[in-house]
Amino acid sequence: MTENAGVNYGIIFKSLEGVERLRILSGMRPTGKLHIGNLLGALDSWVKLQDEGNEDFFFVADWHMLTTGYEDISNLSNDTKILVREFLATGVDPMKSVIFVQSHIKEHAELYLLLSMLVSLGRLERVPTYKEQLRELKERNISTLGFLGYPALQAADILVYNAEGVPVGEDQAFHLELTREIARKFNILYKRTFKEPKTLLSKVPKLLGTDGRKMSKSYGNTISIDTSEKELKKMVMPMMTDPARKRRTDSGTPEKCNVWTYHLAFETGKENLKEIHEGCMKASIGCVDCKKILLESMKKRLEPVWERIEYIDKHPEIVNDVIRDGDKRAESVACETMEKVRDAMNLLH
Numbered sequence: 433m434t435e436n437a438g439v440n441y442g443i444i445f446k447s448l449e450g451v452e453r454l455r456i457l458s459g460m461r462p463t464g465k466l467h468i469g470n471l472l473g474a475l476d477s478w479v480k481l482q483d484e485g486n487e488d489f490f491f492v493a494d495w496h497m498l499t500t501g502y503e504d505i506s507n508l509s510n511d512t513k514i515l516v517r518e519f520l521a522t523g524v525d526p527m528k529s530v531i532f533v534q535s536h537i538k539e540h541a542e543l544y545l546l547l548s549m550l551v552s553l554g555r556l557e558r559v560p561t562y563k564e565q566l567r568e569l570k571e572r573n574i575s576t577l578g579f580l581g582y583p584a585l586q587a588a589d590i591l592v593y594n595a596e597g598v599p600v601g602e603d604q605a606f607h608l609e610l611t612r613e614i615a616r617k618f619n620i621l622y623k624r625t626f627k628e629p630k631t632l633l634s635k636v637p638k639l640l641g642t643d644g645r646k647m648s649k650s651y652g653n654t655i656s657i658d659t660s661e662k663e664l665k666k667m668v669m670p671m672m673t674d675p676a677r678k679r680r681t682d683s684g685t686p687e688k689c690n691v692w693t694y695h696l697a698f699e700t701g702k703e704n705l706k707e708i709h710e711g712c713m714k715a716s717i718g719c720v721d722c723k724k725i726l727l728e729s730m731k732k733r734l735e736p737v738w739e740r741i742e743y744i745d746k747h748p749e750i751v752n753d754v755i756r757d758g759d760k761r762a763e764s765v766a767c768e769t770m771e772k773v774r775d776a777m778n779l780l781h
């Protein structure tokens with residue numbers, strides 16, 4: 433896909449093998465550096481969808497960032513660039529996927545405004561993430577129209593490209609449900625314009641932080657994808673293990689150990705896995721050795737990422753070029769949708 437994204441608009445077209453190609457879209461807020469949880473939970477599935485030959489749109493949701501972060505905007509533009517750098521580093525390929533910045537495509541805002549007519553306040557207030565975040569981010573003043581409208585903006589992001597599949601984490605399922613409701617309502621009220629996008633949940637088990645708590649930057653228990661080999665070692669070696677293995681001679685249960693989950697997530701080879709599992713149960717392998725094997729698996733997975741980062745940082749202008757090109761391609765599709773939308777709502781040409 434590229435120039436003809438607009439022409440193919442709204443059509444599920446078939447690839448050569450007869451496999452359905454879907455229009456895929458997903459976004460991420462620019463919250464700073466990506467960590468390995470983002471890599472395995474989200475980006476890996478984006479890259480997989482891309483490499484299966486779907487038509488993909490991936491963007492930086494900088495307006496969404498403002499809904500909770502409007503008081504401190506000091507890092508916003510820089511974090512937006514950082515996130516595009518990390519998309520590229522993890523293997524999102526600008527030749528195959530459209531990579532763009534939400535705030536550059538004004539059609540998202542226009543559609544958001546128009547869809548807002550169809551979304552009841554009660555429905556927005558009942559979105560679980562809304563109440564939860566109001567509670568969690570008490571210190572920020574987010575009793576705002578903008579934050580209440582978060583899911584409606586997300587619906588606009590998705591519908592303005594008529595996306596068919598949206599790869600997201602489980603926490604986004606309600607937003608997708610609302611998106612389908614809005615699409616349905618619009619289609620019934622005016623004219624069939626939107627597809628109802630499917631939620632593509634990623635199957636990767638949730639990785640905990642290196643200390644065994646929820647992975648969160650604020651706990652300092654995350655490993656960023658551009659970590660150095662030295663840093664990686666510093667994070668992995670002190671990782672919590674099965675508490676039953678206090679001494680080297682105590683046997684353990686891999687299933688109770690965070691290191692084991694990491695082995696599975698980073699695809700330590702079958703042979704090694706078997707050895708570790710047995711060795712842990714029989715106390716014939718020590719946790720230090722087990723972690724050394726994990727380090728190797730992680731290095732293997734992260735090395736291509738590191739290589740791309742090195743290349744991008746040597747040619748930093750790539751990031752701007754990718755955004756400029758992606759914006760153009762995204763805009764052409766979004767503009768086409770908006771013509772249909774304005775038409776369906778009987779706005780004067």
Ligand code: TRP
Nearest residue numbers: 457458459460461493496586589
């Ligand atoms: N709300 C999403 C998140 O926090 C980000 C997002 C914004 C998004 N717009 C989207 C995801 C559209 C998928 C589709 O992760």
Ligand code: SF4
Nearest residue numbers: 674689691712719722
């Ligand atoms: Fe965990 Fe490995 Fe130690 Fe077993 S041997 S407790 S799996 S670190």
